[in-house]
Amino acid sequence: MAVKRGRGVAAVNYPTGMNLGGDPTQALVHSTPTGSFMVTLSSVDLGQGLKQIMAQICAETIGVPTESVTVDTADTDTGPHCMGTFASRGTHRAGNAVIQAAREARQVMLEVAAEELEVNASDLDTDGSGNIHVKGAPSRSISIFDTALAAHFKHGRSISGRGMFLVPRSYPETETGAMKPSTCYAHACTVAEVEVDEETGEVVVLSVKNVFEIGRALNPKMVEQQLVGGSWMGISHALYETTEPYYPDRHHGARDYNEYLMPGPGDLAETEIAVLERPSGDGPFGAKGPGEMCANPQIPAVANAIFDAVGVRVDTLPITPERVLRALKQRDAGAAA
Known part of the structure; x- marks a missing residue:
């Protein structure tokens, strides 16, 4: 021995994730009157860090600090639809949905800022630390805080966005049964x-x-x-x-x-x-x-x-x-x- x-x-x-039935996930993003952002999901954080990653994705897309984003996964009855936290799909599916929603919210935010600065929204960019400025002219700027206040109390705009990631369904080939499951x-x-x-x-x-x-x-x-x-x-x-x-x-x-x-x-x-x-x-x-x-x-x-x-x-x-x-x-x- x-x-x-x-x-x-x-x-x-x-x-x-999966591809046999679409595998959809939805996300909602909206701004508070003070310029912080809320991501609403029905994808659940099981301890793997989903909330942190969704906050990073949202912040990177909008152009704000990560600490300005709060992620709410509290209730599947009131949150947008999600297939679930399984199949290692959370970052991929929910992340794509958050990007879509954040892009839509960012566009509204830039449109409000453009009205305040009297420029075109396409001429604006964010600096990642809470400000919106004219491209090539950083001195012409407005804070996201002031932009959100103007949107809510002056222009009557909702800085918000909706996102959904849906994989086109893969149908088996009749002759061979071949398909794309993921x-x-x-x-x-x-x-x-x-x-x-x-x-x-x-x-x-x-x-x-x-x-x-x-x-x-x-x-x-x-x-x-x-x-x-x-x-x-x-x-x-x-x-x-x-x-x-x-x-x-x-x-x-x-x-x-x-x-x-x-x-x-x-x-x-x-x-x-x-x-x-x-x-x-x-x-x-x-x-x-x-x-x-x-x-x-x-x-x-x-x-x-x-x-x-x-x-x-x-x-x-x-x-x-x-x-x-x-x-x-x-x-x-x-x-x-």
Whole structure:
């Protein structure tokens, strides 16, 4: 018996959203009388940072500081329609809808500013810090604060916009069944290094190296945090987490995170993340959806590493010490025969 070391590789591609039924998402953007902006969505922030990214997208499109934008995802009864937060579609679908709505709101804002400055709206631009000025003449300017006041109390204009992103439906070809189920794909590759104890069946993940191609990282630090967290989650799926044999019967099942088996800080592997940016032609500022994909390739990479170490395939998750030992016994029995 010995501790064996192995290395496994896995690569995946992951679709952003769906295309079988249009996959629509709507967004509304409006200005308050004091020049801050509100984005209204029915896309839900699950902790992945959707509100921050939508605020950045709206601010970049209108030309205001990100802190001037508030994102409301409070109520699907009163908010604009959204298919949902799933299929790694939030940034791509909602982001495109926000861009449309923000462009419409920006145009109204520039039209009001043009009336105040007595110029054409096409001659105006924003400086990104809260002002609108004549192109080539920064001294001729008006603040967005004053523009919003003028719109609400002088011109009777609503600085607002509506946006909707709808993917044209892809119908299967009659002859071949070929279709286009998604508009863009993100990609990932993981290399995992493990140690396997042939006497106990215990698997220790020593290191995980991940490369993700996600279009464009709109907030690089948030992307890094999501990818690192997803990598740890993938290891947890591979070696620890399960609802068996209790699901769907909850009797004697785990009642809290003290009883539900997950890796602790001491079980987490050395993790490296590399991000490749190949902007998507139809993504908001080139972004795709890295969401669910970030926890996918680690699972087959760990399984392949175990095979490289001890020559057995375990195709049932999680890969527990018991399953590893059973596979080793079958291997040895086959060798003896």
